[in-house]
Amino acid sequence: MSKSWIETNTFHYSDFNDLDNLVKMKKSKNLAISLCLPTLNEEKTIAKEIIFMKSELMTRYPLLDEIIVIDSGSTDRTLEVAKAYGADIYEADSILSRLNKFKGKGENLWKALHVTKGDIIIYLDADIKNIHHRFAYGLLGPLLLSDNIKYSKAFYDRPIATGKNKIRPTGGGRVTELVIRPLFSLFFPELTQILQPLSGEYAGYREIFEKIPFPIGYGIETSMILDICEKWGLDVIAQVDLDKRIHRNQDTKALGKMAFAILKTFFNRIEKAELINLKTEMFDEIIQYYLVKDEFKPDTMKFEGFERPPMIEIPEYLEKYKK
């Protein structure tokens, strides 16, 4: 196991506080940068994210060239609010509309590749209560200041040990610690150095994102790491401590559904990599039980595990970007 990656490729957002320098690097590399916020009913938090990013990273420091919101069909006022504060808004279904339509975060991120113009794309969840512009510039830092790093991923709560014998928890969520970390330990031990593989905030070069498939739902974070590592190696990845992130807490049943989707994505990947040989097809329904008036009733939900192909295989995209 490479021991140096966690030492060389782990950063703190304050390493990139010199925003003038980031702007200079952006200009010298002649890059455009897009911020994408995937949404589904985020009217309570979306305005704050847009306002912060516009004020600090567009008006004061011209790092971002556009802020786009891609929505999965919100029934609240997410889109109206986002528009009122000047974001470019898209309904996911209206992008590449000849294709089958799916709902999910991965679907929104994939379609963002088609409508954004940036050479670098930053993806931030839209439900961050304590949003701050460090969430964006912290992720941009390694991409702009290093020539090797092509993808950066967030982690939170300062989980790094601060010295000899000073060990602190890694801050990973329940699904990370109970599902992903054990799986990584079993099959890809070097990936355990990625402290919070499921964090929803990451940024990368278009040339990376356009060449990997995107699961339409929860499996997107896991597959992204596995695919990037397989194609380009761990050294193109950086992880950045963004300090604290406050978000909605999810109940165990919701986390169970998330874990199911992630497991499915993971098994598909390791089977394709011929690390295991499944003798039978996996089922695609998670079954959970509820107690209703002294009776246990099953609640099933289907995860078919659809994945979008690499965007570079889509003719409209090739045409648009003259690839």
Next chain:
Amino acid sequence: MNGYLEKLTSYVDTIRSIQETIITNIILIGQIPSPTFKEKRRANAFLERLSELQVDECTIDGYRNPIGIIRGTSDTKPPIFVIAHLDTLFHKDIDHNFKIKENSIIGPGITDNSIGVGVLVSLPEIFRILDLRFESDIVLGGVIQSIGKGNLRGIRHLIKTWSTPIRAGICIEGTELGRLNYYSSGMIRCEVDCTITTGYEWEQKFKPNAILVLNEVINQLLQLRMPQRPRSRIIIGKISGGQKHGTIAYSATLGFEIQSDSSKMVKSIFKDVKDIMEGVGHEYEVELKLKTISNLNAAKLKYNHPLVKSTVAVMHELGLKPTSGPSESELSIFLSRKIPAVTLGITFGKNEQEKDAQVEIEPMFKGIAQIIGVLMAIDSGVCDE
């Protein structure tokens, strides 16, 4: 700076064009809890932000009030102070993450006074976009320890220790847009603690009840004759006490304020209040401790003072209807030191002292233009006569 009135309405649109920066400042500072006596983190953020905006001088005075100074073009004109208090009523453990809707910001302390502080921090950027330079230095002060037991200590220290004369002051409060305070009442804020000494449990039924003792105090306070002139009153504001439903209350606390247009009258009423405490304490054989939390002298500008007249003109130009009343805030400290000053509100709001306090965004741009107008009036010399 002459002819500033005509420019004000166009300023509103220009100020609106940087609404993201103004709102970001309000959030960045307002989301940091800042209960009275624990304003340090907010004060640091205030200074950090001012220095990011390249304010000429950013410093902390001897009492830990953070201050930014924008240097003026004249070496001789005294500085103009624009201040907002940094402390709020909300404890640090309360969730301070604000919500933003299409035309409102919601969160604890936003009305009093996080929006005021956010606007204060935004002023350097607003001056820049409006291309404004002033003759006077503009001192932007985030004052600490204002509310309640803070007793305006921050502003008292700032003004007292400032080494040069001060041309005038503007105090910014979150709400309500249209307020124009130019006089402050004399005031003594008091707290009475009633404590019953306890011994054996069987003694309980023979002991007086602290709540009932304070009830008697209230009755006697209400029987005091308050003069119509100078206008005077006692406000009973807070009461707490007791432990549980079935047990006599061994302790209780009452909070009230004596207010009057005359400082002399406040002192005279306070003497009567002390007599009441002594009498009730003696009668019930209990200990009544009367504490003075804060006090202010009455001070005022006349309605025809040039600063008041100019402020009214600015408000009329912006279509605002001035509403006057006394203010027991930083204003009184300026006025008591003979420094002309006014208190102005930024916008409209509701649920002021609640966790879900709310302010409207759109009226804020007029509220800011109004501050700019008054600053320009002062800088043009209206207070120099």
